[in-house]
Amino acid sequence: MKKSILLIICLTLSNILFAQVYEAGITIGGSNYVGDIGRTNYIYPNKIAGAAFFKYNWNPRIVFRATYSYLPIGGNDLDADTDLRRARGLNFTNTIHELAIGLEYNFYEYNISEQGKTWTPYILLELGAFNYKYVVGEPQPRQYTFDTKNSFSIPFGVGFKSKLIGPLAFSIETKFRYTFEDDLDYTTSNFTNLDFGGTGNDWYMFTGISLIYTFGRPPCYTTGF
Numbered sequence: 524m525k526k527s528i529l530l531i532i533c534l535t536l537s538n539i540l541f542a543q544v545y546e547a548g549i550t551i552g553g554s555n556y557v558g559d560i561g562r563t564n565y566i567y568p569n570k571i572a573g574a575a576f577f578k579y580n581w582n583p584r585i586v587f588r589a590t591y592s593y594l595p596i597g598g599n600d601l602d603a604d605t606d607l608r609r610a611r612g613l614n615f616t617n618t619i620h621e622l623a624i625g626l627e628y629n630f631y632e633y634n635i636s637e638q639g640k641t642w643t644p645y646i647l648l649e650l651g652a653f654n655y656k657y658v659v660g661e662p663q664p665r666q667y668t669f670d671t672k673n674s675f676s677i678p679f680g681v682g683f684k685s686k687l688i689g690p691l692a693f694s695i696e697t698k699f700r701y702t703f704e705d706d707l708d709y710t711t712s713n714f715t716n717l718d719f720g721g722t723g724n725d726w727y728m729f730t731g732i733s734l735i736y737t738f739g740r741p742p743c744y745t746t747g748f
Contacts, residue, residue, distance in 0.1 A: 544739035546578040546586075550696070552731020554594040559721035560613050560708045561598025566697060568730045570595040576733070583632035583640070587624075588647070594619040596727050598708055613719070615708045617655055619727060621700075623678050625649025635686040635737060642685035651676040651700060658709045658717060665716055667709070676700040676727075684735070692735040700727050 553568020574592040581587060597616040600608040631643040652675055660668040680698030687693055707725040712718045 544580045544737070546576075546580065546692075546735050546737050548576055548694075548733050548735035550574040550576065550592075550694075550729075550731040550733040552729060554596055554619075554727060554729045556596040556598060556617075556707060556725060556727045558598065558705070558708045558723075558725035559710045559719045560600055560603075560615055561608070562602050562604065565699065565726065565728060566730060568728070570597060572729055572731070574729065574731065574733075578627070580633075583634055584629045586627040586629065586645075588627060588649070590621075590623045590649070592619070592621040592623070592729060594621060594727060594729055596707065617707055617709075619653050619655050619707075621651050621653040621676070621678075623649040623651035623676075625678065627682075633684070635690070635692055642683070644681065644683045647678070647680050647682065647696075647698065649678040651678045653700075653702075655704075655707055656709075657706050658711055658714065661714050661716070667714075667717075674702060674704050676702045684733075690737045692737060694733040694735060695731075696733065697730040698728065700729075702726065 551573050554570045554572035555567045557563055557565055572594045574590055576588055576590040578586050578588045595618050599614040600611050603609050625648050627645045627647045629643040629645045632640050633643045634640040652673060654671055654673050656669045656671055658667045659670045662668060678698050678700045680696060682694050682696035684692055684694035702725050705721060705724050709717055710719045710721050
């Protein structure tokens, strides 16, 4: 009887483990920001950035994903395309640590084990939480003290993924983040020298290429419904 129970438990665990399909990988690319300092190009990667992710393929079209991203950002008015900003000459750097969860939607059915279904463009939508530095004090003129705080963002983007060889695939992705903050560039009305007069919330972006390892059974997806 005990052997039968153990056999049932093992078979159940085996089905749970191998009926799921997963992807894990890393992304290397560039990040940039749009706010009150520097350029206003939404796709202009200028800082080396990276990410690590885990995905669950619910069916050939829908993928749930979780991502950690390390995103340095910066801006320099000397690179701006307006005379006002270039004459002002401000610059800054900051670093964003982000955790995001959401989903991808594949335009075509994607299954790296089936001929004709080994590539697809996709769109993505996530909810993100991120950490960054902001100014908390000015003990001397133009010398500031900093702290970190957490906030939320809405990441969304587009990408393309395709099989490489065996269980390996790659993707190219651009992701935009709308934030609910206006001080990623240290803009604040609390200090005169940092009151740049901006009224819009800041954005940050990441464009990169990913190496993906797919595991589970079947090799790329489950049936979902």
